[in-house]
Amino acid sequence: MQDNEEILRVEGLCTQFRTEQGLVKAVDGISFELRRGQTLGIVGESGSGKSVANLSMLRLIQTPPGRVTAGKVLFDGKDLLTLSEEEVRAYRGRNIAMIFQDPLTSLNPVLPIWLQIAEAIELHHKLKRPAAKVKAVEMLKAIGIPDPERRAYDYPHQFSGGMRQRVMIAMALSCDPDILIADEPTTALDVTIQAQILDLIRGLSRERRTAVIMITHDLGVVAGMCDEVCVLYAGRIVERAPVDELFYEPRHPYTRGLLDSIPRLDRSSAERLYSIPGSPPDLVDLPDCCPFHPRCSHAMEICRHTYPPETAEAGRGNRTVSCWLHVKERA
């Protein structure tokens, strides 16, 4: 298996929700690719379509009201969006696993921990109960739970928040997936635990050569974890860059705004914290404009009626930005 082998390619993924107010384009043409061992960050505000995009990839969007309307999700040479429900199920948990945001509600309160960790193993490898139990205890040990033989029989309410998130990670990694999707894995935890959880994800994914898609709104997490970042705004990727380039040289006005609104210790507290003016757009029947233009200080006439094309930027990795400011020859 080659190191830089591409294992996932998403092309033009669109997910729409039918609501009473109208059609919501939660995800509107997202494309990216992921290589083995890579950690890709997806950042954006609440409602920018981060989670929906990832649920769509595994076809976990509830239909109705949601529907994946276009795009391809190529894994292992197959388009996950065209497979039958049964075929996709075989990939979930075994090849692509997810960690959810809230470890409190993501574990079943009435089942012992080991049974939940062993679930994916049981579903995909058809292991018998005792063998699955051994594997679950092994996973508990790997995530650093003390006294795993005894703790395996405990129930979620007997674990602390941080430990529960560790259990979630053990569940997701139990089948050695190729890709781990972590949907805001640290949002519900306090800061000291956050670092531990991120270390754990980083360590285990490196050890197992698992590619990670890290969904977050925390740029600090991105800086510490990711190789590449996609910035999402209103369901589209507005900028994509290797992580250090994004931080040193943000191109899109939105990315710049995000970076400026991080509180910093080296600034006086009397100074007001910067925030991007306005609020995210209503995604119902969004016209074909740059969705950021009402909040953008560089907005031009063209931003109001045409969405900017994706422009490749010079840089080390593949770097793209969707902004009229960076379109060299304007049509």
Next chain:
Amino acid sequence: MNASRFTKNPIAMTGLAIVLFYVAIILVSLVWLPFDPVAMDMDLLLDPPSFKTGHLFGTDEFGRDILSRIMSGCAVSLIISLGATALGAVAGTLLGIWAGFLGGRWDHWLMRVADVLFSFPSLLLAIFVMAILGERTYNVVIAIGIVYIPQFARISRGAILSLKNQEFVRAAFSNGAGKSYVLFRHLLPNILVPLIVQVSLSLSVAILLESALSFLGLGIQPPAPSWGNMLSAARKLMMIAPWTAVYPGLAIVFLVLGFNLLGDGLRDVLDPRLRNAR
């Protein structure tokens, strides 16, 4: 694991002991009874309980031994109570959880049917079913079971509805689980508590429903004894011969108590969240 937790639970064990006591009575009644439960004794009508005559619980208006009638009626009452509850609980829960889980048109029509069944008082519905099926012991089971189906469907559907959008359900799907796996592995254990409460209630109500049916001539037909028809016969004699009502009544009360304790104990054993609270 769970078995030892069950035996250490005093409430559950008391309940189990009571239920087993009744089972023992049934076994004894199959081989030995103090008197023939249907033999009448015209010299000892409404005889109060006494050791001298050997009628420990007294006799009824036909001079039949009440203890023997309670003992031989035990099997019938227990079978009706367990059978009807099992039928209603299994069928109702299955319908309810699928309806709640799948939602949509399925759910809509199933619940409308349940609403229609619900709109009849349970006794009326049972009479209706009995009238269609005819007077047989196992038809009593079916009739009461049908009365229970919408009740269990309602409870389980409601419980599933409040659970099915929980994150752990989504997590299970993302692990590659199918619908029935999620439903039976993840959701069913979560709704056991309300179901067990309903089961222990239903077990007792079944005995009372059977007695109401017997009173109307649709349940267990005299002279065959059931606790229900003994009680309804005793109603008019309560003032002059209280023992005719008290002993069958006590038999019912104890069995119901046993079921309820068993249900309570089971609930504590099965729900890990309650385990440490006690």
